[in-house]
């Protein structure tokens with residue numbers, strides 16, 4: 001018997017598409033975070049975050065085929081990420097996660113990972 005991945009359990013690509021799209025709707029309105037994004041058009045950033053999360057949770061590995069090893073902390077080095085940026089990022093992500101209306105157990109698993117990952121991305125004391 002094959003074990004169902006978390007990716008499949010939450011509804012596959014469509015769920016991650018909704019999650020990341022909703023997240024970037026928040027980023028677009030955010031005066032602190034929006035200036036960090038190098039490209040005015042956020043479509044590429046949306047594709048990369050969605051691809052990473054899909055891969056992380058057991059879906060297709062397109063992200064690494066296109067981008068190589070994630071090395072997320074290193075890739076965030078060009079951006080100053082302090083507690084304020086982390087908390088703003090998590091606020092938009094929280095809204096996005098809640099909008100999915102997942103079963104509680106799955107929502108908690110997804111959210112706990114995102115909180116952990118966001119804390120590990122802080123690279124500035126300010």
Ligand code: HEM
Pocket residue numbers: 033036037038039044045048049052067072075076079081085086089114117118119121122
């Ligand atoms: C890329 C900001 C946390 C995953 C980026 C970019 C910015 C950014 C400005 C460049 C956008 C682009 O790809 O063009 C932040 C901030 C965070 C944060 C302010 C606050 C803590 C996270 C977390 C994850 C993540 C927690 C994973 C769970 C990614 C990925 C990319 C990315 C996968 C694209 C990397 C690549 O392939 O180049 N982030 N990020 N980020 N971020 Fe974050």
